[in-house]
Amino acid sequence: MSYFDAASAAPLHPVARQALLASLDDGWADPARLHREGRRARMLLDAAREAAAEAVGCRADEVVFTASGTRAVHSGTAGALAGRRRVGRHLIVSAVEHSCVLHSADVFEADGGTVTRVGVGRTGAVDPSAFAAALRPDTALACLQSANHEVGTVQPVAEVAEACRAAGVPLLVDAAQSLGWGPVAGDWSLLAASAHKWGGPAGAGLLVVRKGVRFAAQGPVDERESGRAPGFENLPAIVAAVASLRAVRAEAAQEAVRLRELTERIRARVPALVPDVEVVGDPRHRLPGIVTFSCLYVDGEALLHELDRAGFSVSSGSSCTSSTLTPSHVLKAMGVLSEGNVRVSLAPGTAEADVERFFQVLPGAVAGVREKLGAPAPAPATAVRAAELLVDALGRRCPVPVIELARVIGDVPVGGTVRVLSDDEAARLDIPAWCEMRGQEYAGEEPAERGTAYVVRRVN
Amino acid sequence: MSYFDAASAAPLHPVARQALLASLDDGWADPARLHREGRRARMLLDAAREAAAEAVGCRADEVVFTASGTRAVHSGTAGALAGRRRVGRHLIVSAVEHSCVLHSADVFEADGGTVTRVGVGRTGAVDPSAFAAALRPDTALACLQSANHEVGTVQPVAEVAEACRAAGVPLLVDAAQSLGWGPVAGDWSLLAASAHKWGGPAGAGLLVVRKGVRFAAQGPVDERESGRAPGFENLPAIVAAVASLRAVRAEAAQEAVRLRELTERIRARVPALVPDVEVVGDPRHRLPGIVTFSCLYVDGEALLHELDRAGFSVSSGSSCTSSTLTPSHVLKAMGVLSEGNVRVSLAPGTAEADVERFFQVLPGAVAGVREKLGAPAPAPATAVRAAELLVDALGRRCPVPVIELARVIGDVPVGGTVRVLSDDEAARLDIPAWCEMRGQEYAGEEPAERGTAYVVRRVN
Incomplete structure (x- = not known):
């Protein structure tokens, strides 16, 4: 087997496994307790925090261990938004963030906040000036991933962080995909990451909140993790996460x-x-x-x-x-x-x-x-029949609508049009993309009684 | 070493360790993915859910795996309260719940809800009729632990559940301390538990939401755990948790x-x-x-x-x-x-x-x-001097105020009083408790310029 899905979850790094095993023996007790098992657990936790801080490039007391990267993002965005509630209720995210960031934005919006989703170019990168242009006097928080999880595009975090810093707006960086490769450059304010993306175990996320960032943890909390991540610490996972981060960094x-x-x-x-x-x-x-x-x-x-x-x-x-x-x-x-x-x-x-x-x-x-x-063979040469054709692809799912379009495009003369009737959401994206790949003209969409008609003009 | 703190965290059960190791190899991939590593993880997750349901005595689709018992309680209370928001905004908890339940209650109260904290007797048990009397037409949820985590007292859950059921109010049972010993009896609606209390690993909690219970998960969620516990599943911990639950149940x-x-x-x-x-x-x-x-x-x-x-x-x-x-x-x-x-x-x-x-x-x-x-020797016989004495214990911490009281009680005649001036919160509890143990009369407290004066009348 060749596992080519490391961006979903990386197999456990041998160092993570080793550290996990060792801390199952030494780190199962409650680090809040005063007895020797508790003190041993506390020492492991403190050492892990120091090491995590060194790898991230921050202070140890800025590091919060969470149960997952998703939890780090949810808690980080909620805490930062609440901490700056008096400034305003505007949030900026890029349109290509991980779904956990977008879910946080949706919840904020449902609760009366305003969200600007900054678009990206065809490579998946945000334009720093477009991102900076979204900053407003009432912007409480901005979020930008360090690199995209689906296409690997690295985002201009340092430039965006500079613009945010100039506007006095904290920037939260979702560094889930990149932290194993190195620290995140730039003057960001909050950072989130997930151990199982770098070969650490499941059950460990990282939230970093820089000193000076106004932060008000939301929901019930307790005395653990400076009141920012409630519940018994998963110490074996934390120790293994940090040990493997150091190991992958070395390589x-x-x-x-x-x-x-x-x-x-x-x-x-x-x-x-x-x-x-x-x-x-x-x-x-x-x-x-x-x-x-x-x-x-x-x-x-x-x-x-x-x-x-x-x-x-x-x-x-x-x-x-x-x-x-x-x-x-x-x-x-x-x-x-x-x-x-x-x-x-x-x-x-x-x-x-x-x-x-x-x-x-x-x-x-x-x-x-x-x-x-039944996909079309490349570039079929067919006799021309009508200047306009309608393809009914209602009820057919991706990639059928595009296959049907490709089958008949040669049947209209150059200058003629094909209307593809489709109720599949993917068609909205894939028909224009096909036109671009094939050098045909995408003439836009029209509402139809059922679904949408996508109009394509034959150019070659 | 003799570890006598299992109620904080039990050492890892050998079966948990074994299951954890096996699923580090087989269960590290994302169970939401379609490839074979993902399908293998999904199978492990499904099997763990079935086994957990059997141990709890519920349906598999009622089981939600969370990152900790605390998280199960926080999500369970928030979801149940929101699900019944139209009924009302009243919550009942016992006064001796685990702090994670009380923190949830505090957050609910700060958000405008009303909380009734039902007291307990000297044994730590709630009186079922007192609990039932707290039920109101606008009660959205009631919470009662199966057994107390500090003194071990078992609560009358079945009777309380019956009263709640009759009133149409869901009862959430925090079963953290008892689930390893057996299923929770009675017709409860929600249940929370924590694996590391029964010898499972950290990083795994259990939330059970019975079918028919109105439940609206709060905060951002995703497609995982029926939309009730967001973030990448900690599958090795889940598998180990369930395996060890079965193992401890067998013993x-x-x-x-x-x-x-x-x-x-x-x-x-x-x-x-x-x-x-x-x-x-x-x-x-x-x-x-x-x-x-x-x-x-x-x-x-x-x-x-x-x-x-x-x-x-x-x-x-x-x-x-x-x-x-x-x-x-x-x-x-x-x-x-x-x-x-x-x-x-x-x-x-x-x-x-x-x-x-x-x-x-x-x-x-x-x-x-x-x-x-410098605690007093038992029952010293001293000469009587004044009918009234003042002990200034300001700034002294527990147990010093009680020690000072015990030192001088023999110095006043029977019928005389000692006033203990203290600003230590523990004195409010411990001075009356000392009186009861010693057969002296606790005559109440009086406000003082600094701290509080606790008045004790010598009876013997």
Whole structure:
């Protein structure tokens, strides 16, 4: 098996396993107690906090251990928003944040707050000046990820932090995907991270609140973690999380070079091996281990299963792989193709041979799915019949609407139009993306009795 | 070392350790993913949920895994209160709940809700009819622990649940201390528990929400745990928690008899071995492993350190062992002596020899602390001088005010009074408790320029 889904959860680092085992023996007691087992637990906790602070680049008393990265983000945003309630109730997030940030924003909005969601370009990066332009006198908090979890694009955190600092607005950085690679540069105010993304265990998140940041923890709290994360500390997980962070950091510089070369190879060779593929994300400002591409005329879930059968575990932002049947909000915000989407995320230590084997397997897997779906052969030459065609794809799911469009585009003359009637949310993203890939003109959408009509003008 | 603090955190059960290790290998992936590592994690999660449901006596889809017992209580109370917001905003809790329940109540109160805190008798048990009398038409939720964490008293949950059911009010049971011993009887609606109390690992709590209970999860949620506990599941901890719950249950009947005999021995022998001791909690309706007593004229923290040096780890509800310098709210609600308080809580498997050794060590430890504090020798016979005495104990902490009182009570004639001036919160509890133990009359308190004057009339 080749596990190419490290961005979801990385396998446990050997150092994490070792530290976890050791602290199951030494760190099971309550660190708040005065007896020797409690004092031993307290010492482990204090040492872990010091080490975490060193890895993050902050003071030990700024570190709060939480039960997960999600919890760190939820508590961090809620506490910072409440701490600055008098300033105002405006929150800025990028449109491509992890869902836990967006869920926090939704709750804030439902509670009467105002949220600005700053868009991104086609590479997935925010424009620092666009982000800065969203700052208002009543902005209580801004959130920006250090790097995107779906396409690997690195965000301009330092520049955005500078703009926030100038405006007196705290910036919370979700560093879940990048903290294993290095500290987050720039003058941020809060930081959240999750151990299982860097090879630590589940059950440990990190929230850093810089001294001087106004913060009012929400909900019931207790005396643990400076009143910012209630409940019995999961000390074995904390110790293992910090030990593995130090371990992956020690290997980071070397592994970054190696993985970047492997993902670069995927970026270059996949489009050469498989027709009609769009590689997405920033080609240069990106995490070492993540590369994402989408395959026209392919059902993401079917491709994922084909790859799984062939021994590759990947994830996908296609609509068919989500519980809500909508494409990933990241791909949507980038305006790129979402069908047949594959995210390859390599853990440190991934063997070159596994990536080479992926090149052998992928073309057949994609071709197999396309064949089953009856996808059009590349560039068919058909006789022209009518200047306008209607494709009824109602009730059909991604990637069928695009396949139907591609099947008939040659049937209208250059200048003619095809209307694709679809009630699938992915079509809104994928039909314009297909037009861009194929050099056809996307003429916009029209409301229809059922679903939406997507109008495409044949240009070539 | 003899670890007698299992009610804070029990050492990891061997089965928990084994299950944790196995699921570190098989359960590190994201159970929401479609690839084989994800499917394997999902299978483990589903199996753990089934097993947990069986142990609790509920349906699998009623079980939510949380990051801690505290989190289960916080989420459970918030969700149930919000789910019944239309009914009203009244909450009932017992006065001796775990602090996580009381913190939830405080937050609810600060947010405009009304809270009734039902008192307890001297044994620590609520009176079911007093609890029932607190039910109102606008009561949204009632909370009662299955058994008390500080004194081991078992609460009349089944009777209270019946009264709640009759009134249409859901009852949340904090079963943290008892779930390892058996399912909670009665027709409760919600249940919370914590794995590290029964020998499971840290990082796993249990929230059960019966079908039909109106529940609206608060704060940001995601698709995990039926939208009731956001964040990446800590699968190794969950698997280990459930495996150890089954393991301790298999041994429960036998261990309950054995531990009950050991704690019974402590209840009987400690007052015989150590003068001026009050054993607290219900002598019959109690957990097998917990016994609590308070020693007059003793500083709880000093005694705890003496016992620690002698190889015994216990905890204490004395004011000097709390960060806020107030006695345990449980001892306060019971109206019993809080000074020199010791909770002995035995984990299953505790050796009889350890308890016997405790009897050898305790008298010397208590005597040592008393000597250092200059505690009065039992019943000194002194010449009578004045009918009224004032003891200025301002700025002196527990147990000094009681020691000063005991030193001078013989100096006034029978019928005379001693006024103890104190600004220590523990005195309010401990001076009346001393009077009861000594057969003297507590005549009430009077405001003073600084602190409070506690008036004691000599009767014998």
